[in-house]
Amino acid sequence: MHYVRYACIAVFGIALIAVALANRNMVTLHMLPDEIAGLFAVTPTVQLPLFIVIFGGVLIGLLVGFIWEWMREYAVRSENARNAREVRRLEREVKRLKNEKHEGKDEVLALLDEAS
Numbered sequence: 001m002h003y004v005r006y007a008c009i010a011v012f013g014i015a016l017i018a019v020a021l022a023n024r025n026m027v028t029l030h031m032l033p034d035e036i037a038g039l040f041a042v043t044p045t046v047q048l049p050l051f052i053v054i055f056g057g058v059l060i061g062l063l064v065g066f067i068w069e070w071m072r073e074y075a076v077r078s079e080n081a082r083n084a085r086e087v088r089r090l091e092r093e094v095k096r097l098k099n100e101k102h103e104g105k106d107e108v109l110a111l112l113d114e115a116s
Contacts, residue, residue, distance in 0.1 A: 016055075023050035 030037070031044035105113070 019054065020049075020051040023054060025050055027053060029053065 026047050027050050029046045029048060031046070032040075032042070037043045
């Protein structure tokens, strides 16, 4: 399985390199639309290779997706934490009740009584 994984990573890497080499042309990114830039008399622009714009867009999309999913699963995580606290509380109560039940008994007899 490791070889299949490494082969998939290699194919993916080669595909990314091919996309980067095919899209080396410089493009101008305007940070504001022309109407708004004219309103503020500011024209922020950046010259970047197209592959950086493509990979940056994919990376930002993944980041937004991960954050969105993390926020969406908040209810599930909080419910799991609440259930774990309840389980720990119940385990402590069971242990306390077993100790009360066998209080004053011989340890061996208490163990045999628990096993049955």
